[in-house]
Amino acid sequence: MAYRYANRNQLQLFPSSIEDYIPLDDPVRAYDAFVEALDLEKLGLNLDPHQAGNPQYHPKVMLKLVVYGYAYGIRSSRKLERANHHNLSFIWLTSGLTPDHKTIAEFRRKNRSQLADILKQCAKMCIQLNLIEGNTLFVDGSKFKANASIKKSWDKKKIQKVLNNIDQRIATILNQCETVDEAEKGCGSLVKMDQELQDQDVLKTKVQGILKELETKKQTSLNTTDPDCTRINSLAGTHAGYSVQSVVDEKHGLILSADVVSENNDLNQFSQQINQANALLEHKCQVACADSGYASTTELAKIDQQGIKVVVPSQRQASEKIPSPFAKDQFSYDKIHDCYICPEGHTLTFSHLNKNKKNGHKHYLISAKKICLACPHYGVCTSSQHGRKVIRLANEELREKFEAQYKEPESQAIYRKRKAKVELPFGHIKRNLGVNAFLLRGLPGVKAEASLFGTCFNLVRMITLLGVTTLVSLLKEIGGKYPTSLGGIG
Structure with a gap:
């Protein structure tokens, strides 16, 4: 059997122009076009060609290097430097410029707030290209480790x-x-x-x-290493970390907005994330959907009051446990007489208000404890000598409204799309790119990285939906609105 051999001393003829290194349909051209289309002034990047001192690398060159690197899971400044010397795509992208790792790290450190706004401009481009409609929005969160030890x-x-x-x-x-x-x-x-x-x-x-x-x-x-991070409890154990929040549009599963919070759960995030996304859309969405981790009645009410339909299951709806025949939801509430009727037809009347709770929960007790003691279900329904008690939350009506809303066939159809839409970006970032932890420390740093993750995911989706050549052409039209000193779009 013959084998193939090669001689590394054999002379090779490379193209005389860097432009010829990369085919017209190579994905790197889409990343180049995207950065060229960014409004650097709106981002807040300082552009001063007359500044004193040694000439700096243009911010767009540095942005291209960072964005393209993050898109392929290359985040370390030293690895980016190495790729820029050995990878033809990187060499083409930076036009042969070779910033060292210190320059790359310094650019990323000094421009954290600017990097955190890149996703906003990316989402705006998606809206302009009619890739994001903003009618139905899905919210989800995922835990990421901080660059700090627990x-x-x-x-x-x-x-x-x-x-x-x-x-x-x-x-x-x-x-x-x-x-x-x-x-x-x-x-x-x-x-x-x-x-x-x-x-x-x-x-x-x-x-x-x-x-x-x-x-x-x-x-x-x-x-003490990263004061902004918090203690995160996850399936992988306890670690120092952050919660990354993502709002995804239904049409093509593109990320509309992303945020990072120092919270161990998602209970306080629903209204904040939807409002941020609506502000970017410049109009209110019609439906907001999330899993039971966001089931805080107070938070859901803030969005419901804006006329937006909320599709979020309660904790008990999301639970796979078989409900007890004597659970609270098996007791019917009589609003007129302000009492509960148990499954056996007995009445539980209002007893007192729990003043220890912030909103004052109402307690209902069986009218006579002997009724429960004589009931054949005593010991199953309750084992208390005082009989059965039911607590009605101050916002119980709202909670029941959201539970009924979730059960609607239209809501169920929307909720079935949730996993495929909003969990896909996290799957891509964690599995395909191998990102489980942040490199930067502090909220400004991790927000910058989260913005880059979201931007890179959107660009991958845009390339899939439109193709490289079409996307480059469309981004070139958008980029023509902003002055630039680079001619990098191929």
């Missing part, structure tokens, strides 16, 4: 434990000092103990400073 997270319990250990160690050292013989002074025992004592005092001062900062910020925990 071991660097402190809460009051951990701080108090460490302080107690320090005090015990200091007391032990002082006791040892008293028992050291005078003859041992020359051996340095007391000198070593004195140094350790100083180290413990320094550590105690540092830990007390963390406690003071924790109390000042009124937080339950604080990470």
Whole structure:
């Protein structure tokens, strides 16, 4: 059997122009066209060709390098530098310019807020190209690890434990000092103990400073490496991280907006994320959909009051458990007489208002406890000697409205699309690009990275929907509205 061989010393003829390196339908041309179409002034990138000093790399060159790198999971500044020397696509994209890793890292660090707004301009382009309609929006969140160890997270319990250990160690050292013989002074025992004592005092001062900062910020925990991150509980365990929020349009599954929050759950995010997306659309969506993780009646009501249909299941609707025949929803509420009727036909009347709760929940009790004690279902429905009790939430009517709304056939059809639309971007970012953690620290940094992730996903979808040559042509029309000093669109 014959084998193929090659000689690396054989002379090769490369194209004389960098432009000829890349075919017209190569995806890299779409990324180049996208950056050329950006309005840098609106982004806030400083363009001053007359500034003193050594000439800098044009912001568009740096943006192309970063955006294209993120699109293929290359985020490290050193890896970007290496790719820019060895990968023809990168060489073409930067026109042969070779910024080093320090320059790349510095550009990304200094322009975090500008990078965080790139997704907004990308979404605006999608709206202009009629790829985003904004009629039905899907919201979802996913946990990402922070560039910090959970071991660097402190809460009051951990701080108090460490302080107690320090005090015990200091007391032990002082006791040892008293028992050291005078003859041992020359051996340095007391000198070593004195140094350790100083180290413990320094550590105690540092830990007390963390406690003071924790109390000042009124937080339950604080990470000393990345103070903006929070303790995240996930299937992978507990780690320091962030929650990335994404709002996706129904038409083509394109990301309309993305945000990053220091929250362990999604309960407080629904109205904020939908309102941000509507602001970008410049009109209100017709339907807003999310999973049960967003089922906060207060949050859903804020969107419902705007005339937007809310399709979000409650926690009990999302649960796969078989409902008990004596669960609360099996009791019918009589609004006129303000009472509940149990499955056996007995009445539970209003007892009192729970003043400990912020909104005041209402308690309903069986009219006579002997009714429950004599009931054949006693022990299943309730085992209380005082009989069955039902608590009605202050916003129970709204909750029932949203539950009924979710059950509608039209709502069910919308909800069935949710996974395919809003979970796909996170799947692409985490599985295809291998991104499970942020590189940058602090909210400004992670928001910049989240914006880049969303932008890169949208560009992949736009290439799939329109094709490279068509997309480049359309982006060139959009880019013609803004002045540019680069002629990078091929």
